[in-house]
Amino acid sequence: MFSYQRIISEGLKGLGIIEERQIQEALKLQKRDRRRLGQALVELKFIPGEDIARTLISQFGIRPAKINPEEITQATVKLVSYGFAALHRVIPVKLEKDILTLATDNLFNFLAADNLKSFLKVRELDIVYLQSDDFDSCLGKIYGQQKEADLQLKTKREKGGISEFLSQAQTVTGRDEAPIVKLVSLLLEEAYQNRASDVHLEPLEEVFRIRYRIDGVLKEVPGPPKRLTGSLISRVKIMAGMDIAEKRLPQDGRIKFKSNGKELDLRVSSIPAIHGESIVIRILDRSRLVLDLEKIGFSREDKARYEDLLKLPNGIILVTGPTGCGKTTTLYTSLSMLNKPNKKLLTLEDPVEYQLPGVNQVQIKPEIDLDFASGLRSMLRQAPDIIMVGEIRDYEAAAIAIQASLTGHLIFSTLHTNDAPGAITRLVDMGVKPYLVASTLQGVLAQRLIRTLCPSCKKPYQPGEDQLQAFGKTPKEIQGITFYQAKGCQECHLSGYQGRIAIFELLILDDEIRSLISETPITLKIRQMAKEKGMHSLREDGWLKAVQGITSLSEVLRVTQE
DSSP states (O other), rough: HHHHHHHHHHHHHTTTTHHHHHHHHHHHHHHTOOOOOOHHHTTTTTOOHHHHHHHHHHHHHHEEEOOGGGGGHHHHHSSSSHHHHHTEEEEEEEEHHHEEEEESSOTOOOHHHHHHHHHHSSSSEEEEOOOOHHHHHHHHHHHHHHHHHHHHHHHHHHHHHHHHHHHGGGOTTTOHHHHHHHHHHHHHHHHTTTEEEEEEEEEEEEEEEEEETTTTEEEEOOOGGGGHHHHHHHHHHHHTOOOOOOSSEEEEEEEEEEEEEEEEEEEEEEETTEEEEEEEEEEEEGGGOOOHHHHHTTHHHHHHHHHHTTOOEEEEEEEEEEEEEEEHHHHHHHHHHHHEEEEEEEEEEEEOOOOOOEEEEEEBBBTBOOOHHHHHHGGGGOSSEEEEEEEEHHHHHHHHHHHHHHHHHTEEEEOOOOSHHHHHHHHHTTOHHHHHHHHHEEEEEEEEEEEEEEEETOOEEEOOOOHHHHTTTGGGGGGGGOEEEOOOOOOTTSSSSEEEEEEEEEEOOOOOOHHHHOOOOOOOHHHHHHTTTTOOOOOHHHHHHTTTSOOOOHHHHHHTTT
């Protein structure tokens, strides 16, 4: 138990408000749902909220206060951003002699107070208590004065972008939190506007490097002065609800961020590196999620074959490929097509990236032993028709998935293999018997993401013999076909590409392939037989998209290097 929890619990017990049994029950709820101890006590109806406040006020010297918003200076207000103040229920009141007076109606948010103390580098925090109604009124009046400043910031961004702001950041110091707050907001805004999927904040020996991953390729952007490294990293960690005092261990967090009225879900990951903590921010935008097989890249032929797989009542369907190749989007699209009132769908994910209406989605939590294997075992008791497991990582999860498919369930999952036939040997390597793989596996879909040519600047060209040889083609075979290559313009930020689409390799098991798997589950032999039955390789599917003018041959070769 943390020390502040012990103080609170002993104080409440000393007043005769609660019993030890109730404390232990609240601690279990707190650990399970990651809630504050006081919140858990109130939700379990062991104690009214006002009793907790009265206890802390009377026992530990936290005094109630009345605050006049007009007496709080703008310099003090700028010490804490509106987002942090509203989220953690704190208002900066006064800073004198390195002591910051902080008003709150949430007396249990000790981590936020500690983070704020460390970030602002103040010697001491003086906590005062406000009633919730008074707090809301005061918060609105104090931060309402900053709307004009925010409008000016937005105008500056539209006119000069982050580069102009960074040029002014040379005079910013680590203690100047307001510019740091604005700088982080600008970084996230610009990353989203440029269609970035990730933001990488990387402290190096002499510079602080910032890169955006746009259409799967990293692009470096102007970074702030090296001395702002600590402040920027701390700001992101505070926004993500992470512990800024912990710099030795990796951490994960989440941020809700609004851009032009759209609410974005940001996943934040930090790892300790030799020159400081490296941060990666994953940007998830529900409005950009496409749940249509043709739009994500399926050809008409593969779409028809894959839809036949989805009609099967049971078995296992696997989607394979490296991290970030669009497997989750394909699985979500499949589930959305199967999501009918007469079907029960369950998913087990790490993490739950997007919420699908009508689907019961479960987030795995290894810290409480809720992993893919145990979660899948529990899901079978829920009598589902269709189950999606984020990933089959080991024999135990594979064995349970196979058992579930044998008892009448349709199972979707992913594997990290290079191609579709490789998934079969991967399952055998895990320890699954070949005859079980043959009898339960219905199909495997391998995929990659390739960049699509910018429609504003793509230009026709004649591919050379080296490129054609890589695809097994001759100049005679491409007569009458127009190929395009990337050029670059302002619309695509001079990259020549805009957006991405998937290429697929769909292996559907029939009796002959099942017989081959049972006898000799060798990837090469399975691939040869599947190609004889009409399976297109990833490179061949990419060739078809290049023929259609969607992408370039060089992009297909880059993604499908063998």
